Amino acid sequence: xxxxxxxxxxxxxxxxxxxxxxxxxxxxxxxxxxxxxxxxxxxxxxxxxxxxxxxxxxxxxxxxxxxxxxxxxxxxxxxxxxxxxxxxxxxxxxxxxxxxxxxxxxxxxxxxxxxxxxxxxxxxxxxxxxxxxxxxxxxxxxxxxxxxxxxxxxxxxxxxxxxxxxxxxxxxxxxxxxxxxxxxxxxxxxxxxxxxxxxxxxxxxxxxxxxxxxxxxxxxxxxxxxxxxxxxxxxxxxxxxxxxxxxxxxxxxxxxxxxxxxxxxxxxxxxxxxxxxxxxxxxxxxxxxxxxxxxxxxxxxxxxxxxxxxxxxxxxxxxxxxxxxxxxxxxxxxxxxxxxxxxxxxxxxxxxxxxxxxxxxxxxxxxxxxxxxxxxxxxxxxxxxxxxxxxxxxxxxxxxxxxxxxxxxxxxxxxxxxxxxxxxxxxxxxxxxxxxxxxxxxxxxxxxxxxxxxxxxxxxxxxxxxxxxxxxxxxxxxxxxxx
Numbered sequence: 117x118x119x120x121x122x123x124x125x126x127x128x129x130x131x132x133x134x135x136x137x138x139x140x141x142x143x144x145x146x147x148x149x150x151x152x153x154x155x156x157x158x159x160x161x162x163x164x165x166x167x168x169x170x171x172x173x174x175x176x177x178x179x180x181x182x183x184x185x186x187x188x189x190x191x192x193x194x195x196x197x198x199x200x201x202x203x204x205x206x207x208x209x210x211x212x213x214x215x216x217x218x219x220x221x222x223x224x225x226x227x228x229x230x231x232x233x234x235x236x237x238x239x240x241x242x243x244x245x246x247x248x249x250x251x252x253x254x255x256x257x258x259x260x261x262x263x264x265x266x267x268x269x270x271x272x273x274x275x276x277x278x279x280x281x282x283x284x285x286x287x288x289x290x291x292x293x294x295x296x297x298x299x300x301x302x303x304x305x306x307x308x309x310x311x312x313x314x315x316x317x318x319x320x321x322x323x324x325x326x327x328x329x330x331x332x333x334x335x336x337x338x339x340x341x342x343x344x345x346x347x348x349x350x351x352x353x354x355x356x357x358x359x360x361x362x363x364x365x366x367x368x369x370x371x372x373x374x375x376x377x378x379x380x381x382x383x384x385x386x387x388x389x390x391x392x393x394x395x396x397x398x399x400x401x402x403x404x405x406x407x408x409x410x411x412x413x414x415x416x417x418x419x420x421x422x423x424x425x426x427x428x429x430x431x432x433x434x435x436x437x438x439x440x441x442x443x444x445x446x447x448x449x450x451x452x453x454x455x456x457x458x459x460x461x462x463x464x465x466x467x468x469x470x471x472x473x474x475x476x477x478x479x480x481x482x483x484x485x486x487x488x489x490x491x492x493x494x495x496x497x498x499x500x501x502x503x504x505x506x507x508x509x510x511x512x513x514x515x516x517x518x519x520x521x522x523x524x525x526x527x528x529x530x531x532x533x534x535x536x537x538x539x540x541x542x543x544x545x546x547x548x549x550x551x552x553x554x555x556x557x558x559x560x561x562x563x564x565x566x567x568x569x570x571x572x573x574x575x576x577x578x579x580x581x582x583x584x585x586x587x588x589x590x591x592x593x594x595x596x597x598x599x
Contacts, residue, residue: 145443146489148496150436153429153503157412157514161521170410172418172594176305179591184394185312188385189305195386196304202297209290216286220272220279227454228265234258256458263463266454266471273449278441281434288431295424302420302597308384309588312394315377317581319396321574322370325363328570331545332360335566338549339559352559359563363570400576404528404583407590409521415513418595422513425506432495432502439495442488445480516593520586527583534576541569 160166171179180186193199235242245256274280336356342348378392416422450473457469481488548565551557591597 145440146492148436148493150433151500151503153506155416155507155510157415157510159413160411161409161518164409164521166411167408168410168414169408170414170418170594171408171591172410172414172596174591174596175599176591176597179596180309182312182395185309188312188381188392189308191387192304192308192385193301196384197386199297199300199304202293202300206290206293206297209286209293213283213286213290216279216283220274220283222269222271224267224269226265226267227452230261230263232259232261234260250458261458262456263458263460264454264456264471265463266452266456268450268452270448270450273447275447276441276444278438281437281441285431285434285438288427288434292424292427292431295420295427298420298598299424302592302595304384305597306588306592308381310585311377311381311384312392313581313584313588315374315381315392315394316396316399316402317577318370318373318377319394320399320577322367322374323396324570324573324577325367325370328566328573329360329363329367332356332363332566335549335562336360338553342552347555348559355559355563359567400580402580402584404587407521407524407587407594409517409590409594412514412517415517415595416510419509419513420595420598422506422509422595425502425509429499429502429506432499436492436495436499439488439492442491443481443485445478448477448479450475450477513593513595517590520590520593523586524583524590527579527586531576531579531583534572534579538569538572538576541565541572545569 176189177186180189235245237243237246245258245260249255272279336353339348339352339356343350343353379389381392382389416426453472455463455466455469456471457463457465463469544565548557548562552559552562
């Protein structure tokens, strides 16, 4: 068997040139190292034993026992405008997946057209048409018409996985928006619950003011009688009148606060201002359930904002691959098939009117690649930014839980002490009145005792409100409320 030495040398030379060209393409691609994320968290929370029981696993319907509150949350999850806006963003992200998926599949289009053309006789095309018959005895018509229709296909071969990585990135971005929606649900549930507890607290304060007004009006009547008997002065009467008027004024402030909180809840529910149904009785005795924080590592799975940041990081990593692939040549195939003739009656005459073509292109950036380099650097910077966002979300979640664990414990101790304070001051009101009636105490002692008792009771209500809000905030911090 004989080899053609010149052909063999030419083949080797062309292969070497191709290899050198490919190596030069790879050598000109900038390389940057991905920043790795730090997802480490402590094994347990401060002053807590290791226990995997986690309140975040509870559904919000089971976590909240008040039927009025459950009904408010139900309505808000359907009609809240911000949540519905977020749902549209989720749907748009889902549509983006379909768009990215379609990019690495072949595109097939149909075409059709008609044209008329008159070329100059003293041109190449004009001279050819003048001296060349279409068929024997039949000249080219003047002007020349043309009709065509058929199919045209194009396909970019995804050698570098640029299009597939872009589609995967769109999937991660879609999942990220889903987690963003879940986090909004968690926030909405928490905000409605907190506003509801604020409303109950103001209702309770208003009831306490009314009860206290009865005592103060009774004390005012008593002081007036004491004055008539010359056992009290006009100063005492005016002091008690001022205290009654102050608390009457405070009632209107509380009523306005109730209207503002109700309208805030109505806004979250996506409805016009109206009275919010609720049960305000026995607010002070509302039970505060025990909270189970589990272990810090569960935050990576339970917190929707942490999962959102993680998915955004994964999308950013893939976007680097997409940007890097722009440095490499793209491989495109285009093909067309159809019929073309200068008269419609000849369109069905084949193979004379048959039209087809197949073209393969290789196109790559060579000079002035600044835009591609900038896009690649931006993709790397966004990946680093996403790492910091992810680490920040983890740290923020851990700190929020730690804060609420301490807050719940301190509020419980504070509430127990305030209960004792209110009981003592309530008993002292009766004692001060009896002492005043027997001239063993002056009117200021009665007045200050009533004022202290009122302030202590209001503080007790505020502490109970803070306890319930801390419970809800803890539920949100652990990652509950979206399921």
